[in-house]
Amino acid sequence: MKQIFYILLLVLILPLNGNSQQFETGIESGVGTYIMEELKEFNDIMTYTLPFDTKIVENFPMYFFHRPYIYLKIRNISFGPIYTFQSTGSRISAKDYSGEYRFDMIINSHSPGIGSEVSLIKLYNIKFSVSSAFAVMFSNLRFKEYMEVLEDVMVKEAYDFRSVNMFYEPGVKFSYPVQFLNIGINAAYLFQIGNKSFYSVDNKEAGLINPESGEPVKPRWSGFRAGLSVSFCFPQSQKVPVNY
């Protein structure tokens, strides 16, 4: 982890010493799919251990991710620090006149890392690039259980878990300049690297265990990512022909 930190710090500091480079900063937002198969399995177990009928009304659906970045742009290669925030969740729910039960899982990850783009071709001002990102994922999982029966709150509990993994995300990007902005469309697939399981915030020795199999439960952020990006370059340079 220390090596990753020093690499990031170096990437952040290096541009401060250059005068001939150009920077591109922007934000990429979109939706992603998330496998989360072990957490879904956990939900399944929860449903049939409860003494009354429930339903998984939300089960880690596609949801937004956000990724601001700042690249150092040298010729047709751009690279620099990125930060990725992604989130999804689930709910087991039951409600009638006598009360309500809900079991929510909300999971997010904060992922500082390094991203890069290589512009390959440009046709009619549309630039096609390939991209890649590599980052550390700090996953946060929160259980929230709530049960109210006959106007009496019987359960209101929350439990927090953590997990640290990494990801590598290759992708493609089409961008088009509009005045001083570059508007882009991105598509990628996130591969989670690492298989670290969740541990309790209150007690790091205690992990989250599948009650049926007894196996530790892990996050699975892998999935498709698709979104839009907006960026601009600075300082603004004179238009010079670019040879590809």
Add this chain to the structure above:
Amino acid sequence: MTGKNYIIALFVLFLIAFLSNSCEYEPHKVFYRAVYEDVPPPEVQVVEMFIESDTVFLYSDKKIRFKFVSSDQEIEAVRFVIDDVEKYIVSSNTGIFTLVYNSLTYGIHTLDLEVYTAKGSGSIAEQLGLEGYVFTKTWVLDVVDYMGNINNTITSTVKNGLLNLTWARYRGSDFSEYILNKSGYSAEIIKLSSNHYIDSSYVGEFAMYDVKVSTADGLLLPWGNLLLGGDLPRLYFSVSDNNLYTVKWSRSKYFGAIDTFKMNISNDFRSSYSTYYTTGNPEDTVCNISPAYFGDIISLKLRVIPKNSIQYNPENYYLFESYLSDIRPGFQFSMVNGQVIQDIRQVSKDEFLCIAGYNNLIKYSVSQRRISGHYYFTDCLDNEIYSLSASASGRFLTIYGNCNKDVMLANSGNFNNNNVRDLKSLIGDFYLPYIPVSDSGTVLVDSINKGFFLYDHPAGSVLTYYQKENFKTSGLAISANGKYIILKDDSLRLVQYSDSQFINIRSFSRDSPPAFFEFHGEFPDRLVIWEENEFSVKQCADFSDVYRFGLIDSRILDIDYFNNRMLTWSAGHLFVRSLNDGTLINDIPLIIDPTSDGKACYLVNNAIVSINGVLYFIEE
């Protein structure tokens, strides 16, 4: 400028990153379950449960089997609560709940039954067991402390001559029957459903009744017992003024169960009995005892024969018999029947003294038929009285009394007018001879050595000592005035004591003395003597006759000088004769020998006094 822009860009990016955290996923969908809120309650029916009344009486552990069915909704649980404390809960519609007798305090408790059913709505609350219908039933639970009263639970009464037994009713719903066990020497078992039983076989004999309760579960609970110690007719012996002997018995309460009464009599100290009287009439409770004679000892036995009893058999006859043992026919003058009487001494025209029961000196009035004087020593445990002597006139007496067995000289008219002397220095420590006494208080003290002392008891001094070589000498009697003494040494002698000298008046053979002799009770200078069928009253001074007459009876038993009569005996007869001429006044049939030990008879006023403690009144 480039670096500054870069810093600004970084700041903007971090701001964007921070703001993007607020875009965290938040679940919001809700699953509304399909439920039916307004479901009518079911009908719960009892399939099995045996508590039919509102009060449950608990006498032992009680198992309550239950089974309920519900018309629609399922029965979720059955719960039993005692005094608001859950005792049993089962998640079923059937089960067995045991009321544990020893776990509850005696008295009243509350027993609640709660049957829980589902509501039928399918709601979350129902699924969690927090919603449903409850059907309750409450009983009063009475934990009965019957063990503490078990000895008193059978009461007996008598109605129409029959024994009625009643006991507390067992109020438990598990009652099966009462089992009554009657035991004397044969056991009878009677089963009945009522807490009342009429025993038509009981006639008052010893019997034990024991009741147990049999429950539906097959338990036998001890319920009560009764010990009847025997209530047979009591016998009473009485004698009339004309010396008729009668036995009466109390009317039996159990006449309804009695067939026959049989009166039996024994003259041989209960070795054998013969039936003397039989009756079947319960009102006939009197029987004259003609085979009884004065001075005799008889025993009576009344046997009550039941109409119908398996207890009545030869081995158990005694259970049906009342006894009156060792009766002395006659009018009882002793303090209690059978009391040992010793040393009867007439002291006046109507009264005599005796030692009754070893430690009572009594004076009895024949005409008044009551004890007219009583004396006993109270200062020590060993307060027995020995060797009562009276002066010839009857005015004074001597006895050994108190703890030290000193000699008490007393006025027979007033026992408290007495004088006590320790004469052991004269007599010895363990010798208690009779002390003949005169009206002056002069007494004859027989020494444990060869002679006897003439002793002035009031003065406490020895007057003289008399002995004769080679013969044991005894002072047998002293006249009322103290002048004359009858003593025995080598002869039987009448002597006069004068000036410290014994002057011989008359001597008789030591080996064949007169059949009867003693100083006259009324005239102190006279002597009565009976020898060779001649009864004579003589002057002591010269032994001359005052008068004499022939008397051919077997034995002179006693002379009543105050009433001038004498009592003699010949086989089968007591004779009361005139002291003047021996004429017969009364002839009383008698089967005993009054000259034998323990049969002695005396004459006092108009009564013959038996050493057995009874009087026979002479018809004037």
